[in-house]
Amino acid sequence: MQPSTNASLEAGSNTDISSKKIEAGMATPQTIDVSNEAQVTESEPSAPVPLLSDARLYIIGLGIWIALFLAAFETTVVATSLVDITSEFQDFNRASWIVVVYLLTYNGFLLLSSKLCDILGIKSMFLGAIFIFGVFSIACGAAQNMTQLIIFRAFQGIGGGGIYCISFILMLSIITKEKLGTFSGGISSVFAIASICGPLLGGVITEKSTWRWIFYLNGPGVVVAFAILYFAIPDINQVKMNRQTLSRIDFGGGFLSVAWSILLVYALQEGGAEYPWSHSVILGTLISGIVGLFIFAGYEWYIAKKSSVIEPIFPLRLLKSPAFTYLVLTTFCIGVPIYVTIIVIPQRYQIVNGVSPIRSGVLLLPMLVVSPVMSLIPGLALKTYWRYVPYGFAVGALLSVAGSAGLGVLGYSDKIEAKTYGFLVLLGAGMGLVMPIGVMLVKFICDPKDEAVALGAQNMTRVLGGLVGLAIGTAILHQKVEHGLPGVLSPEQLHALLKSPQVLATLRPDQLIAVKKVYAASYDLQFNMATGFAALGTVFSILTTYYILQVMKTIDAEDFFSTLGLKKGVDQVKTESEKKAEDA
Incomplete structure (x- = not known):
């Protein structure tokens, strides 16, 4: 009788909150089907969360941390x-395809991995993602040419994306409310440390x-994480593989979600580089x-x-909510300056300013340190000042505009000017506010049953925005080099430069300065492009904040924190059952 009772309580709570969202214009009746959700909960009650000891929870947390660190580390380490x-x-x-293809498959399989967890089970999917990531990491190291490396990076990204979302x-499937802060802090530290160490x-x-x-x-890291999680993770939502299970999987949707994004980014990446924009290959893949x-x-x-x-x-019902639509558009636009900065700034340091690869990484620290520090602020403010948190979303977007705009007017200089670090701090602060608050806002906008896929879509659009930004940036670079250097370099030198920047060491001093000026102008133009996207994202962030504030007028703190989607521990369920039995 207990599952039925819980279903009724959940349905009542969801009905109350959903009706308030409808009243505030955050959703339409078509986007919310509480009755159907209640029926599913009653007829197919989810298995109780197993009661795990603290020691086992922290062991699992260590395994998650290692696996997630390796996946996040790979997004920045090659820069x-x-x-x-x-x-x-x-x-x-x-060159940029080494980064692009990893992010592309990493991004493309986020939604599919999330959905497969519901169908095939969390443990098997997580271990499978770790295995794929590890195998193709070794394959990348053994690659004998660029084509092999790009292909292996694509498969590595599939595993990395699975690790991230799962x-x-x-x-959220194994922890209780009491341990949420500890685990959330640990997971947040992964991205901060990976961003710095990468x-x-x-x-x-x-x-x-x-x-x-x-x-x-x-x-070695993959082996350790796999061993820890194989023995420590309980069998959560595990199902038998059969024809009925496979029939639930949206294979067509999974294929199409990856296919269209690969074709689009390929056209943006190769247009103006390998092929002119009018070439049939570019037009065909773009269309x-x-x-x-x-x-x-x-x-x-x-x-x-x-x-x-x-x-x-x-x-698709999620897109009927204007707040969610604007949230996704904001995330896409802000993804452009995020990824352009991480990839372009180290290249600028090395090619224009002549610093070593190690120092180019060190000089990113102003942004990489500020970003995780700022991301802590929304979490700390959520419990007491939760009604003001949405304003930080628009503030973060504005900071991203300021930082990106500053990086777009640096010009040419042998030395790295101090203002560069200031602009990186502004951009890092904006990133640190926009990303965590964007996740929190999903809680206001979406029904509990849609939160996982909504978060997956948000992550997907952020990475896709970054991919589009990098593709446009590469096209800008090639256009500048091919039109600005023919009078300075011979055709052979120009061809060699596009193949490898190490050719710079063989140039005369006057040629070297001319090349650096062209590259500096290219990098400025790339950040001007990123600033345009960030400014558009700011407009969308303001609209998102407006709709969020409308719904916040209709709910109180108790309603909000009851929709955080946290699992209750078995000990809590037993306590509530005992209380109800005593009352009866």
């Missing part, structure tokens, strides 16, 4: 090693050894990517309407 990697393979023209699903260790490894150890070092996006949306709509078995990768 200071791109010059050496592409020089060995004589293929600087495709880590949070697992954490560029630094990438530079050290490249300068003191070979870039291949950037990937080989993942091997196919855009058409593919609409096909994906149409397919998901059809599955939601016509199929009672297949579970859509992305429920």
Whole structure:
């Protein structure tokens, strides 16, 4: 009888909160189906969360931390090693693809991984993601040419994206409210430490050894994390693999969600670089990517309407909420300056200012240290000043505009000017506010049943925005080099420069200065582009804040904190059951 009682209570709470969202214009009746959710809860009650000892919880937390650190580490570690990697393979023209392809598959499989956890089980999916990540990390280190490295990085990104999204699903499935602060702090430290260590260790490894150890070092870490989690994680939501289970998976939606984004980013990446924009390859992939996006949306709509078995990768009803739509658009736009800065600034330091890979990583610290520190502020303010937290979303976007705009007017100088660090601090502060608050706002906007996929969509759009920014930035760089240096360098030198920046060491002093000025102008223009996206994101962030404030007028603190989506421990469930039995 207990599951039925809990279902009724949850349905009543969800109905009350959802009705308030409708009244405030945050959702429409079509986006909320509380009765259906209650029916599912009653007919298919989820298994109780196993009661784990504190020691076992912290062991699992250690395993999650190691796996998540390795996945996050890989998003930044190659930034200071791109010059050496592409020089060995004589293929600087495709340098950004080493980063882009990892982020692309990392991003593309976030929604699919989240959905498969509901179907195949959390433990099996998490261990599978770690295994894929580890195998292809070693393959990346053993790559013999650029094409192999790009392909292996794509598969590595699939594992990394799975680790990222499943880590949070697992954490919220095993912890109680009392330990949320401890675990959240630990998980937050992963991204702070990975952001700092990535560029630094990438530079050290490249300068003191070979870039291949950037990937080989993942091997021992993966083995340790896999062993810890294999024995420590309980069987949460595990199901038997059969035809009925497989029939629930949205294979078509998963394929389409990856396909359209790959085609679109490929066109943006190669247009103006390998091929002119008018080339049939670029036009074909660009149009196919855009058409593919609409096909994906149409397919998901059809599955939601016509199929009672297949579970859509992305429920389109979320887009009926203007607040969620503006939130996603903000996340996409702010993703551009985030990723452009992480990739472009180390390149600028090395090529324009002539610093070493190690120092180029160290000089990113103003941004990488400020960002995680600022991300703590919304979490600390949430309990007492939660009604004011949404304002930080717009403030963070404004700071991102200021920082990005400053980095777009640096010009050429042999020395790194002090103002550069100030602009990095502003950008880091903006990033530190926008990202965590964006996650919190999902709690206001979405029903509990949609929160996981909403968070996955938000992460996906952030990375996709970064990919689009990097693709446009690469096109800008090639356009500047090809139009600004033909009178300075011979065709052979120009071709060699696009293959590897190490050619700079062979140039005459006057040629070197001319090349540095062209690259500096290119980097300024890339940040001007990023500033435009950040400014557009600021507009969307203000609209998001407006709609969030409307719904906040209709709810109180008790309603809000009851929708945080936290799992109750078995000890709490037993206590409530005993109390109800005593009352009866």
